[in-house]
Amino acid sequence: MEQTYIEDIAHKVGEEVLICGWLYNRRESGKIQFLLIRDGTGVIQAVVTKADGEAFEKALRLTQESSLKVRGTVREDARAPGGYELQIKDIEIVQRVEEKYPIDLKEHGPAFLLDHRHLWIRTPRQTAILRLRHEVMQAIRDFFNERGFIATEAPILTPSACEGTTTLFEVNYFDEKAYLSQSGQLYLEATAMALGRVYWIGPAFRAEKSKTRKHLTEFWMAEAEVAFFDHEQNLKLQEELVKYVIGRCLQKRARELKELGRQTESLERAVAEPFARITYAESLEIINELLKERIASGEVEKLNWGDDFGAPHEEALGQHFGRPVFVEFFPAKMKAFYMEPKPDNPDLVLAADLIAPEGYGEIIGGSQRISDINLLKQRLKDFGLPEEPYQWYIDLRKYGGVPHSGFGLGVERLTTWIAGLEHLRETIPFPRMIYRLKP
RNA sequence: UCCUCGGUAGCUCAGCGGUAGAGCAACCGGCUGUUAACCGGUGGGUCGCAGGUUCGAAUCCUGCCCGAGGAGCCA
Numbered sequence: 282m283e284q285t286y287i288e289d290i291a292h293k294v295g296e297e298v299l300i301c302g303w304l305y306n307r308r309e310s311g312k313i314q315f316l317l318i319r320d321g322t323g324v325i326q327a328v329v330t331k332a333d334g335e336a337f338e339k340a341l342r343l344t345q346e347s348s349l350k351v352r353g354t355v356r357e358d359a360r361a362p363g364g365y366e367l368q369i370k371d372i373e374i375v376q377r378v379e380e381k382y383p384i385d386l387k388e389h390g391p392a393f394l395l396d397h398r399h400l401w402i403r404t405p406r407q408t409a410i411l412r413l414r415h416e417v418m419q420a421i422r423d424f425f426n427e428r429g430f431i432a433t434e435a436p437i438l439t440p441s442a443c444e445g446t447t448t449l450f451e452v453n454y455f456d457e458k459a460y461l462s463q464s465g466q467l468y469l470e471a472t473a474m475a476l477g478r479v480y481w482i483g484p485a486f487r488a489e490k491s492k493t494r495k496h497l498t499e500f501w502m503a504e505a506e507v508a509f510f511d512h513e514q515n516l517k518l519q520e521e522l523v524k525y526v527i528g529r530c531l532q533k534r535a536r537e538l539k540e541l542g543r544q545t546e547s548l549e550r551a552v553a554e555p556f557a558r559i560t561y562a563e564s565l566e567i568i569n570e571l572l573k574e575r576i577a578s579g580e581v582e583k584l585n586w587g588d589d590f591g592a593p594h595e596e597a598l599g600q601h602f603g604r605p606v607f608v609e610f611f612p613a614k615m616k617a618f619y620m621e622p623k624p625d626n627p628d629l630v631l632a633a634d635l636i637a638p639e640g641y642g643e644i645i646g647g648s649q650r651i652s653d654i655n656l657l658k659q660r661l662k663d664f665g666l667p668e669e670p671y672q673w674y675i676d677l678r679k680y681g682g683v684p685h686s687g688f689g690l691g692v693e694r695l696t697t698w699i700a701g702l703e704h705l706r707e708t709i710p711f712p713r714m715i716y717r718l719k720p
Numbered sequence: 721u722c723c724u725c726g727g728u729a730g731c732u733c734a735g736c737g738g739u740a741g742a743g744c745a746a747c748c749g750g751c752u753g754u755u756a757a758c759c760g761g762u763g764g765g766u767c768g769c770a771g772g773u774u775c776g777a778a779u780c781c782u783g784c785c786c787g788a789g790g791a792g793c794c795a
Contacts, residue, residue, distance in 0.1 A: 308755075309751090309754085312751080313753065313754075315753075328754090330752065381746055388756095464795060490793065492791090493790075494789085632795090648795080
């Protein structure tokens with residue numbers, strides 16, 4: 282008999298099916314037992330009574346997370362969680378869990394759960410989050426593929442610090458030093474000159490000692506780079522992408538969002554309304570005004586020209602607009618060396634960050650890239666970076682340099698926002714954080 | 721790296737100077753519609769580690785280790 286997945290159970294009412302999965306919970310009341318069985322696609326309640334004989338005796342032996350195959354008839358029943366129920370005909374125990382399962386249905390602290398992450402991911406809430414992450418990833422790929430972008434790849438092992446600012450993980454590459462990539466951007470600029478429109482979703486590594494709910498040392502970025510694209514086109518593409526991804530999750534993962542208790546008004550608004558746009562200069566005024574009381578009390582720092590936003594500042598901006606907001610035209614000094622200056626004010630750059638509402642902060646950073654070879658060389662000098670390691674990057678401007686733009690989107694940060702989570706560590710199967718390398 | 725809080729049963733926690741506790745989990749028993757089921761019973765401890773104060777330390781002090789929240793850092 283072929284296996285039926287629980288997510289398809291609504292189409293099988295009245296039929297006999299085979300469910301293969303694990304025991305999530307068992308409740309018994311004398312001569313009747315209720316088994317909650319999960320199979321990765323959902324959870325279903327199965328019922329067996331003393332009159333069922335052997336199946337009832339087998340069910341009695343089942344412990345939490347024992348693996349099993351159950352044959353039975355599907356019926357609608359309002360008393361069952363989810364509305365459908367399986368009347369058991371036969372049970373095959375695949376592996377009976379003999380030891381006490383570490384994770385129970387009651388509360389646990391974050392340290393315990395993270396120590397048992399390999400088992401924690403089996404719970405309904407975690408599987409909902411991971412299915413949502415899948416949808417985000419898949420939507421990003423579909424978005425770019427539908428628009429003629431070519432999926433390409435950047436190396437993970439890189440010879441030098443690409444931007445010179447972030448702390449990198451060093452690895453021994455034979456007898457040379459190499460570093461884990463913090464971004465594929467520079468390499469994507471090269472593939473964009475080959476293929477026109479490119480994207481990739483890949484891991485990024487940062488050895489920063491950040492200890493916040495918005496940082497991982499290993500996270501996934503969706504990066505795009507487009508030849509002949511200017512700053513305006515870049516922002517338009519980003520807005521379309523974010524709207525597309527959120528729209529897909531709302532449409533295809535309503536069940537997961539409900540499971541997570543996510544109120545979706547803010548997401549629906551992000552899809553329906555144009556994103557807000559302000560300049561960096563305007564953002565300073567708005568933030569300082571919004572936070573003036575907390576600044577006066579010394580709780581929050583006042584922002585001065587050239588300051589980067591802290592968490593409270595991003596949060597205030599997000600709350601003020603209630604939808605994603607682009608902050609554009611930052612001072613060149615506070616951003617990376619490769620960003621194109623604003624034509625009418627070369628102290629600013631054609632860059633923008635996208636800030637999510639509801640306190641979720643920055644989810645995209647992007648810019649138009651310098652296309653002029655002499656300006657690029659000057660910028661390297663200004664930032665105190667050597668030319669030699671960037672020779673190949675400079676070549677891109679020597680051989681047919683063109684204006685081009687791109688951005689990087691933090692997959693976990695976007696997923697955290699869509700799911701409405703407290704901490705982004707739940708959006709990746711095995712989070713890597715400053716004090717956590719296991720499991 | 722800094723600040724704050726914490727580490728006691730498998731888990732979540734209470735106890736804060738005088739014999740180590742509760743709920744849940746586990747195990748045993750009861751119950752034919754349970755919803756983190758419920759009811760009764762049983763077993764379960766290097767009170768993070770080291771030192772100090774005291775007649776006596778889970779409790780007070782010092783140092784260290786580990787964790788959480790936040791700050792800083794963070795194309």
